[in-house]
Amino acid sequence: MQTSWEEPPERGRPRRSGADEAILKASRELMFEHGYAGFSMDEVASRAGVGRQSVYRRWPSKAALVVASMTWTFDSPDVFKDTGSFEGDLRAGLAIMRDLYGQSSTDIFGDVYFAMASDSAARELFNRNYVAPRRESLARAIERAIARGELREETDAVIVSDMVSGPFLYRILIGDYELNDSLVNAIVEGVIKVFGTGQTTDVVTPPSGT
Amino acid sequence: MQTSWEEPPERGRPRRSGADEAILKASRELMFEHGYAGFSMDEVASRAGVGRQSVYRRWPSKAALVVASMTWTFDSPDVFKDTGSFEGDLRAGLAIMRDLYGQSSTDIFGDVYFAMASDSAARELFNRNYVAPRRESLARAIERAIARGELREETDAVIVSDMVSGPFLYRILIGDYELNDSLVNAIVEGVIKVFGTGQTTDVVTPPSGT
Amino acid sequence: MQTSWEEPPERGRPRRSGADEAILKASRELMFEHGYAGFSMDEVASRAGVGRQSVYRRWPSKAALVVASMTWTFDSPDVFKDTGSFEGDLRAGLAIMRDLYGQSSTDIFGDVYFAMASDSAARELFNRNYVAPRRESLARAIERAIARGELREETDAVIVSDMVSGPFLYRILIGDYELNDSLVNAIVEGVIKVFGTGQTTDVVTPPSGT
Amino acid sequence: MQTSWEEPPERGRPRRSGADEAILKASRELMFEHGYAGFSMDEVASRAGVGRQSVYRRWPSKAALVVASMTWTFDSPDVFKDTGSFEGDLRAGLAIMRDLYGQSSTDIFGDVYFAMASDSAARELFNRNYVAPRRESLARAIERAIARGELREETDAVIVSDMVSGPFLYRILIGDYELNDSLVNAIVEGVIKVFGTGQTTDVVTPPSGT
DNA sequence: TCGTAATCGAGACGGTACGTCAAGTCTTGAA
DNA sequence: TTCAAGACTTGACGTACCGTCTCGATTACGA
Numbered sequence: 001m002q003t004s005w006e007e008p009p010e011r012g013r014p015r016r017s018g019a020d021e022a023i024l025k026a027s028r029e030l031m032f033e034h035g036y037a038g039f040s041m042d043e044v045a046s047r048a049g050v051g052r053q054s055v056y057r058r059w060p061s062k063a064a065l066v067v068a069s070m071t072w073t074f075d076s077p078d079v080f081k082d083t084g085s086f087e088g089d090l091r092a093g094l095a096i097m098r099d100l101y102g103q104s105s106t107d108i109f110g111d112v113y114f115a116m117a118s119d120s121a122a123r124e125l126f127n128r129n130y131v132a133p134r135r136e137s138l139a140r141a142i143e144r145a146i147a148r149g150e151l152r153e154e155t156d157a158v159i160v161s162d163m164v165s166g167p168f169l170y171r172i173l174i175g176d177y178e179l180n181d182s183l184v185n186a187i188v189e190g191v192i193k194v195f196g197t198g199q200t201t202d203v204v205t206p207p208s209g210t
Numbered sequence: 211m212q213t214s215w216e217e218p219p220e221r222g223r224p225r226r227s228g229a230d231e232a233i234l235k236a237s238r239e240l241m242f243e244h245g246y247a248g249f250s251m252d253e254v255a256s257r258a259g260v261g262r263q264s265v266y267r268r269w270p271s272k273a274a275l276v277v278a279s280m281t282w283t284f285d286s287p288d289v290f291k292d293t294g295s296f297e298g299d300l301r302a303g304l305a306i307m308r309d310l311y312g313q314s315s316t317d318i319f320g321d322v323y324f325a326m327a328s329d330s331a332a333r334e335l336f337n338r339n340y341v342a343p344r345r346e347s348l349a350r351a352i353e354r355a356i357a358r359g360e361l362r363e364e365t366d367a368v369i370v371s372d373m374v375s376g377p378f379l380y381r382i383l384i385g386d387y388e389l390n391d392s393l394v395n396a397i398v399e400g401v402i403k404v405f406g407t408g409q410t411t412d413v414v415t416p417p418s419g420t
Numbered sequence: 421m422q423t424s425w426e427e428p429p430e431r432g433r434p435r436r437s438g439a440d441e442a443i444l445k446a447s448r449e450l451m452f453e454h455g456y457a458g459f460s461m462d463e464v465a466s467r468a469g470v471g472r473q474s475v476y477r478r479w480p481s482k483a484a485l486v487v488a489s490m491t492w493t494f495d496s497p498d499v500f501k502d503t504g505s506f507e508g509d510l511r512a513g514l515a516i517m518r519d520l521y522g523q524s525s526t527d528i529f530g531d532v533y534f535a536m537a538s539d540s541a542a543r544e545l546f547n548r549n550y551v552a553p554r555r556e557s558l559a560r561a562i563e564r565a566i567a568r569g570e571l572r573e574e575t576d577a578v579i580v581s582d583m584v585s586g587p588f589l590y591r592i593l594i595g596d597y598e599l600n601d602s603l604v605n606a607i608v609e610g611v612i613k614v615f616g617t618g619q620t621t622d623v624v625t626p627p628s629g630t
Numbered sequence: 631m632q633t634s635w636e637e638p639p640e641r642g643r644p645r646r647s648g649a650d651e652a653i654l655k656a657s658r659e660l661m662f663e664h665g666y667a668g669f670s671m672d673e674v675a676s677r678a679g680v681g682r683q684s685v686y687r688r689w690p691s692k693a694a695l696v697v698a699s700m701t702w703t704f705d706s707p708d709v710f711k712d713t714g715s716f717e718g719d720l721r722a723g724l725a726i727m728r729d730l731y732g733q734s735s736t737d738i739f740g741d742v743y744f745a746m747a748s749d750s751a752a753r754e755l756f757n758r759n760y761v762a763p764r765r766e767s768l769a770r771a772i773e774r775a776i777a778r779g780e781l782r783e784e785t786d787a788v789i790v791s792d793m794v795s796g797p798f799l800y801r802i803l804i805g806d807y808e809l810n811d812s813l814v815n816a817i818v819e820g821v822i823k824v825f826g827t828g829q830t831t832d833v834v835t836p837p838s839g840t
Numbered sequence: 841t842c843g844t845a846a847t848c849g850a851g852a853c854g855g856t857a858c859g860t861c862a863a864g865t866c867t868t869g870a871a
Numbered sequence: 872t873t874c875a876a877g878a879c880t881t882g883a884c885g886t887a888c889c890g891t892c893t894c895g896a897t898t899a900c901g902a
Contacts, residue, residue, distance in 0.1 A: 012877025013867040019879095040857060051880040056859070110323045113383055117320025118247040131384055158387055159377075159396045166376030167369075169383070173323050174341055174375075177368055186369045190400030222846025223898045229848095250888060261849040266890070432851025433893040439853095460883055471854040476885070530743045533803055534666065551804055578807055579797075579816045586796030587789075589803070593743050594761055594795075597788055606789045610820035643871070643873035670862060681875040686864070841902100848897070858887075866879065871872105 015057075022048040023055055027069035036066060036111035063119030070112045071130045074100055080137045085200065086145035087188060090164070093138070094184045097165075101172050102179040109172050135161050155195045163191055225267075232258040233265055237279035246276060246321035273329030280322045281339045284310055290347045295410065296355035297398060300374070303348070304394045307375075311382050312389040319382050345371050365405045373401055425480055425488075425541055435477075442468040443475055447489035456486060456531035483539030490532045491550045494520055500557045505620065506565035507608060510584070513558070514604045517585075521592050522599040529592050555581050575615045583611055645687075652678040653685055657699035666696060666741030693749030700742045701759045704730055710767045715830065716775035717818060720794070723768070724814045727795075731802050732809040739802050765791050785825045793821055 008015050026047035030039045041062055045052040059065040080093035101109070116126045138161050145151040167187055171177055218225050236257035240249045251272055255262040269275040290303035311319070326333045348371055355361040377397055381387060428435050446467035450459045461482055465472040479485040500513035521529070536546045558581055565571040587607055591597055638645050656677035660669045671692055675682040689695040710723035731739070746753045768791055775781040797817055801807060 009877070011868085012875080013879075015878065041859085042857075045880095052859090053861090053881090054879065057878080060859095062858075110326060113320040113323055114246065117318075117383075118245050127384075156392060156396075159393055162377035162381050162393060163373075163396060163400060165384075166378070166380035167372040168376070170376035170379050171372050173379070174337075182366060183369055183372060186366075186373060186404055190373060190404045193403035194396055194400045219846070221900070222844080223848075223900095225847070251890085252888070255849090259849090261847095262851085263891090264848070267847085270890095272889075429851070431849080431894080433853075435852065461885085462883075465854095469854095471852095473855090473886090474853065477852075480885095482884080530746060533743055534741060536803075539667075547804075576812060576816075579813055582797035582800050582813060583793075583816060583820060585804075586798070586800035587792035588796070590792050590796035590799050593746075593799070594757075602786060603789055603792060606786075606793060606824055609824045610793060613823035614816055614819045638873095645873070649874095671864080672862075675875090679875090681873095682877085683865090684874065687873085690864095692863070843902085844900090846897105846899090848895105850894085851892100852894095853890105853892070855889085856887105857889105859885105861882105861884080863881085864879100866877105868876085868878095869874105871874075 016050075016054075019048070019050055019054060020058060023050060023058065023065070024069045024072045027065055028073050031066060031069065031108060031111065035108070036115060039066070041065075060121050061119055063115040063122040064125055066115040067112060067119075067122040067126045068129070070108070071126060074130070076100065077133060078137050079134055080141040082141070082144060086141060086148070086150040087192060087200070089141040089144070090188050090191065091184065093141070094164070094168075094187065097168055098179045098184065101168065109169075113173070134165070138164065149197055149199050150192075151195050152197055160191055160195065163187065163194075226260075226264075229258070229260055229264060230268060233260060233268065233275070234279045234282050237275055238283050241276065241279065241318055241321065245318070246325060249276070251275075270331060271329055273325040273332040274335060276325040277322060277329075277332040277336045278339075280318070281336060284340070286310065287343060288347050289344055290351040292351070292354060296351060296358070296360040297402060297410070299351040299354070300398050300401065301394065303351070304374070304378075304397065307378055308389045308394065311378065319379070323383075344375070348374065359407055359409050360402075361405050362407055370401055370405065373397065373404075425478075425484055425545055436470075436474075439468070439470055439474060440478060443470060443478065443485070444489045444492045447485055448493050451486060451489065451528060451531065455528070456535060459486070461485075480541050481539055483535040483542040484545055486535040487532060487539075487542040487546045488549070490528070491546060494550070496520065497553060498557050499554055500561040502561070502564060506561060506568070506570040507612060507620070509561040509564070510608050510611065511604065513561070514584070514588075514607065517588055518599045518604065521588065529589075533593070554585070558584065569617055569619050570612075571615050572617055580611055580615065583607065583614075646680075646684075649678070649680055649684060650688060653680060653688065653695070654699045654702050657695055658703050661696065661699065661738055661741065665738065669696070671695075690751055691749055693746070693752040694755055697742060697746060697749075697752040697756045698759075700738070701756060704760070706730065707763060708767050709764055710771040712771070712774060716771060716778070716780040716826075717822060717830070719771040719774070720818050720821065721814065723771070724794070724798075724817065727798055728809045728814065731798065739799070743803075764795070768794065779827055779829050780822075781825050782827055790821055790825065793817065793824075 023044060026044045027039075029047065030043060039062075041052060041055055044065070045055050048055070055065065059068055076096055079096050080089045083089050083092050112126075116123050135157070139157045142151060142155055142157050142160060146153055146155060164187055167183060168179065171179060171183065233254060236254045237249075239257065240253060249272075251262060251265055254275070255265050258265070265275065269278055286306055289306050290299045293299050293302050322336070326336045345367070349367045352361060352365055352367050352370060356363055356365060374397055377393060378389065381389060381393065443464060446464045447459075449467065450463060459482075461472060461475055464485070465475050468475070475485065479488055496516055499516050500509045503509050503512050532546075536543050555577070559577045562571060562575055562577050562580060566573055566575060584607055587603060588599065591599060591603065653674060656674045657669075659677065660673060669692075671682060671685055674695070675685050678685070685695065689698055706726055709726050710719045713719050713722050742756075746756045765787070769787045772781060772785055772787050772790060776783055776785060794817055797813060798809065801809060801813065
């Protein structure tokens with residue numbers, strides 16, 4: 001996965017290997033300890049054992065670094081893997097998301113969305129490295145489902161994406177409620193009832209739960 | 211609607227009438243122009259034609275002011291009004307939300323959620339003045355629907371809230387897509403198919419639209 | 421003596437009295453300890469017990485502060501006092517300059533001239549507060565001397581100024597030699613022989629010495 | 631004239647011929663354009679079409695390079711040539727200095743003196759390559775004048791040097807006035823009246839001018 | 841009518857972080 | 872060993888802005 005915003009040049013002294021990762025790691029630690037505010041580039045650099053300029057060489061701003069480090073932390077390349085049925089794919093993906101977000105504090109995500117919103121370089125990084133892969137993973141699952149006859153041909157992948165990820169995001173950002181199976185079930189049921197053909201594959205999907 | 215965090219004292223020179231509103235308005239303008247970053251208390255004060263202390267006298271921090279001003283801007287007390295049928299209530303409410311958020315830039319909301327995340331006083335204010343009224347409005351619509359026999363008795367208002375607001379928020383924060391009727395239709399259909407009894411009232415609900 | 425570059429405004433909270441002086445003093449200390457390089461605004465502020473912004477509020481740049489503090493340190497309002505004869509005035513002034521510069525390290529002056537040269541605000545400050553008063557003091561002494569008949573009417577004050585201060589400056593900046601009486605004598609003799617009328621007042625001037 | 635601080639080694643790839651000069655030239659250009667501040671080794675290197683290390687291989691520090699380049703620029707080996715009379719020698723030398731410094735901006739010299747003050751290696755270089763040759767040239771002129779009977783035997787060359795160069799330096803650093811013939815005349819007259827024997831050679835010295 | 845109390849605009853205050861810049865050193869592959 | 876290129880650490884610069892404090896002036900109410 002590519003993390004920094006720009007390719008390093010090919011001539012001159014090569015970048016110190018491992019520095020990227022050290023910075024991302026230090027950045028993550030500080031995010032979990034102090035959040036976006038109370039997180040300083042100085043501190044990141046010194047924890048990563050790196051000069052400050054080396055941080056700015058890789059990411060153009062604090063916001064971009066934060067987004068990159070969170071993207072790197074919550075990365076999971078193919079969320080909606082092929083389990084044999086669309087409902088299975090969906091449940092597997094939602095389980096991953098639940099485990100990923102469920103264990104973290106709410107504040108982190110507000111901070112990430114803030115960083116994203118307030119910096120265009122950060123936004124681009126976030127869309128490229130985080131949102132796009134998830135959308136594509138879901139789009140592939142939808143294509144498989146259409147091929148299997150589980151979903152209707154005109155199924156709008158963008159809307160499905162909104163219906164799947166939206167409630168999660170909303171509960172994380174706003175809710176005082178945990179990410180539980182009831183929510184997952186409602187989401188799965190909603191998507192399938194709205195876009196489904198009524199036909200399911202013979203892979204028996206469990207009625208609830210991970 | 212109450213905006214500032216604390217009641218003014220009753221003795222001494224009374225507060226300048228109109229100052230609250232001038233500050234909120236200046237605050238809103240700056241949010242729309244520059245977002246949370248690139249928004250300074252100094253600028254707010256000078257735009258509102260007010261000393262800086264007068265701002266801090268009314269709101270304890272930048273985050274609190276931002277939340278207050280956004281709450282004030284996007285206020286709409288009873289979103290899900292009684293139209294005679296649950297589907298009608300839902301569509302009416304979603305239409306309000308679509309019109310409200312649809313016209314704003316994406317960035318504003320990331321910023322508001324950040325302000326919320328980074329300041330517990332602000333979060334309380336936001337939940338009290340913004341989220342709670344919407345949830346209660348939806349809860350009342352759900353109760354009406356249960357009474358009419360449109361939704362099942364065990365319908366979980368929190369999950370419905372997540373399913374309704376979540377996709378909107380997601381599309382606003384992430385999406386490059388507009389808030390359109392397809393999304394509204396999918397949300398309505400999803401909620402009704404998951405929690406509905408199959409029975410509808412004889413009030414004809416329009417197939418789409420505002 | 422006015423030290424900072426601009427008058428403080430008359431409204432709002434007044435500037436902390438004594439802060440100017442504390443900053444100049446801290447600045448002087450650091451100059452004598454470390455010179456211009458190895459002198460940081462941060463250190464000045466912290467030594468003066470003052471926020472950094474309070475320093476920049478008073479002087480627009482490091483260079484301006486250094487010049488101001490040196491000007492303040494080496495201030496001596498009326499160098500060429502009236503002693504009754506031009507030669508006396510000149511010797512008195514040169515004695516002051518010798519004592520002032522003779523005891524300091526060479527480097528300080530290089531630094532001051534550098535700061536002056538590299539910053540126009542600093543240059544203006546230096547000219548206004550340091551060079552001009554000395555020139556005027558000398559100009560007055562010359563006028564007295566012309567009135568007494570000691571110097572010719574067409575005596576050019578600027579050239580006299582160059583002939584008096586120049587050799588001092590040169591020896592301070594370049595020379596490895598101390599500021600001694602031989603130099604003072606030569607300067608005095610030179611000026612009087614070039615611009616004098618040949619007539620002296622009856623105040624007997626000693627042939628050499630302080 | 632030797633410019634760099636150390637002899638190149640004799641083995642390995644030989645240094646690129648012309649690089650020394652290219653660096654000095656780039657250095658001079660930048661000094662005239664931006665002064666000491668706003669002059670960076672990076673910029674020097676890139677203007678000279680040279681790697682940064684190649685600059686540091688030749689001069690140990692920025693200060694040393696600046697002094698070297700200024701020395702190289704204002705080089706004029708034998709300033710006070712033998713014209714047949716002391717006054718002639720003096721006038722010839724002062725004319726050279728006037729032409730040399732008169733055309734430059736004031737700031738350059740403050741900067742050079744600073745570079746000198748802040749770096750002992752640079753100071754040594756400056757004294758060796760710039761100040762010393764001028765002093766020796768003047769000292770030779772003085773010896774010739776003593777031999778001719780124009781100056782008294784006990785004439786102190788150091789003081790003469792101060793009296794000659796000081797006013798020039800002072801006017802360059804401080805003055806807002808140009809280097810003109812009045813100053814030159816006053817200097818010449820001063821030196822001759824203070825240290826002269828009263829006797830002049832029969833070489834007619836022109837009353838003023840280059 | 842006067843004092844008390846809280847307001848007002850203005851702006852200084854200490855503090856903290858930002859992002860930039862430059863110095864001088866180190867490391868690459870190629871010559 | 873040099874070369875050009877460019878990474879590296881270090882540290883200061885000047886700016887911005889937060890939230891607090893302080894000034895003189897103003898405005899109400901109550902004794």
